[in-house]
Amino acid sequence: MAEPILEISGLVKHYPLTTGILFKKQVGAVKAVDGVDFTLHRGETLGIVGESGCGKSTVAKMLVNLERPTAGSIRYKGEDIGRLSGRALKAVRRNIQMVFQDPYTSLNPRMTVGDIVGEPYDIHPEVAPKGDRRRKVQELLDVVGLNPEYINRYPHQFSGGQRQRIGIARGLALRPEVIVADEPVSALDVSVQAQVINLMASLQDEFDLSYVFIAHDLSIVRHISDRVGVMYLGRIVEIGKDAEIYDHPTHPYTQALLSAVPVPDPEAREHRERIILAGDVPSPTDIPSGCRFRTRCWKARERCAAEVPALAVPAGFRHAPGAAAHDSACHFAEERQVVPPDDQTEGAA
Ligand SMILES: Nc1ncnc2c1ncn2[C@@H]1O[C@H](COP(=O)(O)OP(=O)(O)OP(=O)(O)O)[C@@H](O)[C@H]1O
Ligand code: SF4
Ligand SMILES: [Mg+2]
Numbered sequence: 001m002a003e004p005i006l007e008i009s010g011l012v013k014h015y016p017l018t019t020g021i022l023f024k025k026q027v028g029a030v031k032a033v034d035g036v037d038f039t040l041h042r043g044e045t046l047g048i049v050g051e052s053g054c055g056k057s058t059v060a061k062m063l064v065n066l067e068r069p070t071a072g073s074i075r076y077k078g079e080d081i082g083r084l085s086g087r088a089l090k091a092v093r094r095n096i097q098m099v100f101q102d103p104y105t106s107l108n109p110r111m112t113v114g115d116i117v118g119e120p121y122d123i124h125p126e127v128a129p130k131g132d133r134r135r136k137v138q139e140l141l142d143v144v145g146l147n148p149e150y151i152n153r154y155p156h157q158f159s160g161g162q163r164q165r166i167g168i169a170r171g172l173a174l175r176p177e178v179i180v181a182d183e184p185v186s187a188l189d190v191s192v193q194a195q196v197i198n199l200m201a202s203l204q205d206e207f208d209l210s211y212v213f214i215a216h217d218l219s220i221v222r223h224i225s226d227r228v229g230v231m232y233l234g235r236i237v238e239i240g241k242d243a244e245i246y247d248h249p250t251h252p253y254t255q256a257l258l259s260a261v262p263v264p265d266p267e268a269r270e271h272r273e274r275i276i277l278a279g280d281v282p283s284p285t286d287i288p289s290g291c292r293f294r295t296r297c298w299k300a301r302e303r304c305a306a307e308v309p310a311l312a313v314p315a316g317f318r319h320a321p322g323a324a325a326h327d328s329a330c331h332f333a334e335e336r337q338v339v340p341p342d343d344q345t346e347g348a349a
Contacts, residue, residue: 002042004065004075005178005210006096011036011072013058031284034234036072037311040178045204045211047221049257050231051281056214057101060182063212064098065089076178094124097176099246103163103182107155113166114151117141125158127174141168143206144201157210159200161192165199172207180212181275183325185220197224201330222246230254233292234284236311240326248312248323250333252297258338268340302329 014029031057039048048056061067063074065081068270069121076092076207084092097120107116118137121128138148144165146236155163162299164184171179181200185193185234186300201224215221221228230253231238238251253273259275277296282288291309294300314333317325 002044004039005042005077006212007075007078008036008038008040008059008063008184008236009073009075011059012070012076013055013060013062014070019175028285031234031287033069033318033335034287036228036231036234036236036238038239040210040212041210042177043204044226045213045221045224047225047228048212048214048231048236049218049221049228050084050216052216053281053284054231055234055284056216056231057182060098060180060212060214063178064096065093067099078085081085094127095176096178097171097174099164099167099171099181099184102187103160103167104187105153106167106295107163109155109229112135112152112154113141113146113158116155116166117169120290124174128244136173137169140172143164143172144169145205152310153256159192160188161196164188168196168199168203174202175207176209179211179239180214181322182214183216184213193220200224217261224288230257230312233281233287234317235292235329237293237330238326239311239330243325244323244326246339247337248326248335249338250317250324250326250328250329250335251293253293253298254328257334261339263339265340272339291329299332301332307331307335 009170011033013033014031015025017028017030018024019027035057038046048059050056058067062069062223071231076096081092092219097177113136114137117140118133121133138151143147144233146162146165158166185196188196208261213221213224225242227239228243228245230251232253236247238245238254245254246258249258256275256277257272263269271327280296290307294304309329309331311327311329312327313325314330316333
């Protein structure tokens with residue numbers, strides 16, 4: 001495997017909950033991210049998936065330094081970003097860029113496309129000296145499949161898919177090594193989603209990019225991710241290679257998420273089991289003891305309330321190398337095929 005480009009360890013973001021107006025008193029915390037570990041290797045795409053509110057955007061914001069972690073570390077090429085300041089920090093920030101979810105609200109409506117895409121050069125003029133910017137921006141528009149002559153147009157003159165292309169061009173402006181894409185296609189029509197994902201895949205090869213690709217649905221990240229991490233209530237509960245997660249999930253939460261993924265083949269769909277989870281996601285201010293998934297897990301037992309399951313290869317699979325032997329935070333991890341593997345559904349759609 002290629003060398004690590006980002007190493008995330010024990011990442012935590014707690015937002016304090018306070019009462020009082022003059023004398024604020026902390027009465028608790030929103031545990032938005034509560035101990036996340038993962039590694040992103042050079043040139044790979046790591047998909048991060050989970051329901052609304054599980055902490056995906058908070059992780060993304062910490063990766064690009066829009067939020068400061070409460071605890072934990074983010075290492076970029078071995079260097080702890082939290083210990084950097086001044087020029088060194090600026091250089092790292094240049095190399096980790098973000099593409100945002102909503103192309104309708106994330107682009108300033110009063111700026112032209114040229115100004116939006118070229119804005120990062122104001123902070124990093126060394127990448128594009130003033131006289132060279134227009135040419136560079138036009139090159140970027142061309143790279144993302146937009147007509148370079150549109151440089152003086154405004155965001156409202158573009159469709160949703162085109163606006164997300166503008167967002168991607170802006171993300172590429174500083175020639176970063178890592179792009180953190182926070183639900184980059186969730187606001188787009190299904191027909192446009194595939195085009196934007198294909199564009200991102202081809203840019204990855206062209207610019208040697210590594211992606212953290214966030215989505216709330218496992219079906220969206222399937223074809224772009226090399227590995228996938230599943231988040232629940234501020235933590236990753238299962239992580240592994242694409243085929244390990246989709247075809248050999250061992251965590252009950254992943255199995256439940258997969259059971260809701262659309263299956264195109266009607267026959268395969270009939271054989272797929274639906275797992276309907278009981279109850280709602282608990283509040284991040286009041287996380288259950290032990291396994292945080294236990295209030296919704298059909299397999300929960302006493303041990304689940306007492307002991308936090310570590311994100312590691314479960315004991316039962318440690319001596320049996322195979323696709324089920326990947327990290328899963330469950331005391332009673334078991335392999336369960338929820339969706340028929342690709343080769344059984346091939347040609348059926
Ligand atoms: N600035 C903040 N102050 C307090 N709580 C916050 C703040 N930002 C996020 N949260 C809370 O942290 C939790 C995680 O939020 P986050 O936006 O990271 O989730 P998400 O997985 O990106 O959700 P979605 O799929 O809806 O985008 C949520 O409960 C949210 O309400
Ligand atoms: S540790 Fe227990 S509650 Fe948690 S996922 Fe596994 S079986 Fe369910
Ligand atoms: Mg989000």
